[in-house]
Amino acid sequence: MRVVIIGGSFGGLTAAYELRKRLDKEHKITLISDNDKFVFIPSLPWVSLGWKKPEDVVFDLRRPLVSKGIEFRHATAEKIEPEKNIVVTNAGDVSYDYLLIATGSYLEFEAIPGLGPQGHTQSVCTLEHAKQAYEAWQRFLKDPGEIVIGAAQGASCFGPAYEQVFMVDTYLRRINKRHEAPITFITSEPYLGHFGIAGLGTSRRSMEDEFADRDIKAITNAVIDEITTDVIKLKSGEELKFKYAMIIPPFRGVDAVMSTKDLGNPRGFIPVNEHYRHVKFENIYAVGVAVAMMPPEHTPVPIGVPKTGHMTEQMAKIAASNIAAEIKKNEKKSAELQVICFLDMGNEAVLMSASPVLPPRNKHRLKKHVVFHWVKVIFERYYLWKMRRGITWLP
Numbered sequence: 001m002r003v004v005i006i007g008g009s010f011g012g013l014t015a016a017y018e019l020r021k022r023l024d025k026e027h028k029i030t031l032i033s034d035n036d037k038f039v040f041i042p043s044l045p046w047v048s049l050g051w052k053k054p055e056d057v058v059f060d061l062r063r064p065l066v067s068k069g070i071e072f073r074h075a076t077a078e079k080i081e082p083e084k085n086i087v088v089t090n091a092g093d094v095s096y097d098y099l100l101i102a103t104g105s106y107l108e109f110e111a112i113p114g115l116g117p118q119g120h121t122q123s124v125c126t127l128e129h130a131k132q133a134y135e136a137w138q139r140f141l142k143d144p145g146e147i148v149i150g151a152a153q154g155a156s157c158f159g160p161a162y163e164q165v166f167m168v169d170t171y172l173r174r175i176n177k178r179h180e181a182p183i184t185f186i187t188s189e190p191y192l193g194h195f196g197i198a199g200l201g202t203s204r205r206s207m208e209d210e211f212a213d214r215d216i217k218a219i220t221n222a223v224i225d226e227i228t229t230d231v232i233k234l235k236s237g238e239e240l241k242f243k244y245a246m247i248i249p250p251f252r253g254v255d256a257v258m259s260t261k262d263l264g265n266p267r268g269f270i271p272v273n274e275h276y277r278h279v280k281f282e283n284i285y286a287v288g289v290a291v292a293m294m295p296p297e298h299t300p301v302p303i304g305v306p307k308t309g310h311m312t313e314q315m316a317k318i319a320a321s322n323i324a325a326e327i328k329k330n331e332k333k334s335a336e337l338q339v340i341c342f343l344d345m346g347n348e349a350v351l352m353s354a355s356p357v358l359p360p361r362n363k364h365r366l367k368k369h370v371v372f373h374w375v376k377v378i379f380e381r382y383y384l385w386k387m388r389r390g391i392t393w394l395p
């Protein structure tokens, strides 16, 4: 059998290693990625402030994959032809018996005029963006002023916006420049601490207290109309001046999914069943940010459910084990997703865990401590070490 994976990040790489563990060498595994590097995305907010070097948070995919007997193709998937079992790439067609899609999302900056690194705001969503944000931050430090940080309508990732606003606050306090930089946080969430998952325990109160404590103004239910060189215009009519802005953009599925009939929903996210198998195409699986997840509640401004690295890995392991089970004619499995993540603030961090991810939950935890900041720092090193070696064990 031939198993093809698209995407070389948390979802794709975990699935590739997991499949290799479960399938004999007679079964060929190929990973296609348009990026030949694995990037530890959770560290990008640190890169944007100069707390981490870009080269410390990446590794080349080729060596670990090839050493495990997994073929690597550095190519962009352009579309999938499910009837023919073919992935069309810019470097030729790749045929498959089973396909696993882990392509994450497309960052839709063009949905809002002036948004993003090609417009007037920064992003920390890719390594290139984080590097560019670092340059902008250096310029800002020489000539400080108003700061706006947040997440746009249609975003489905809020944690990094919170991390960035707290870290920027911590940074400026350390150099005694916080008084020169009023900070506003704008978010499409209905309230602070919603996070796209209808909150987590006391997250609303905790975040409101944290913002008050740090003197950060917050605007919720925000819809951005337009961004000019130094002003963010909201639909409410409010105008926010800025010298430095970092806004998480709307997310949608990647073009390869959007351009394949019946593969994704109208936003390009892939509907799957409890086995992470496509609801229509029986030999296609999808994991991670690429997957469609129903929001837990209606919100005045549309937002998506975030899928963390930890959630993505759980999905990848379940999907890989189900592909192997199908090939070996074993029973398939499914499991409720859990979440554990650390929201860093530069000096401290908040541990957030929930099981299951969406309410009602059996258990959850939200706790702030300086130790969690160091846990996050150490976890990055450990994670990069284990992924270079093909270890998919989850803490």
Ligand SMILES: Cc1cc2nc3c(=O)[nH]c(=O)nc-3n(C[C@H](O)[C@H](O)[C@H](O)COP(=O)(O)OP(=O)(O)OC[C@H]3O[C@@H](n4cnc5c(N)ncnc54)[C@H](O)[C@@H]3O)c2cc1C
Residues within 6 Å of the ligand: 006, 007, 008, 009, 010, 011, 012, 032, 033, 034, 035, 041, 042, 043, 044, 045, 075, 076, 077, 078, 102, 103, 104, 105, 124, 125, 126, 157, 159, 160, 254, 256, 287, 288, 289, 290, 307, 308, 309, 310, 311, 312, 340, 341, 342
């Ligand atoms: C700034 C930021 C901070 C975060 N912090 C945390 C955190 O602290 N903790 C946490 O748990 N999660 C965090 N997350 C979420 C975490 O990064 C995601 O859950 C994770 O990256 C999802 O992995 P994925 O494999 O689904 O997709 P992605 O990481 O988006 O990877 C997609 C992969 O597919 C490839 N690809 C895309 N399109 C194509 C194509 N057409 N052809 C070939 N290859 C393609 C890309 O190159 C990439 O390799 C953060 C996210 C961001 C943006």
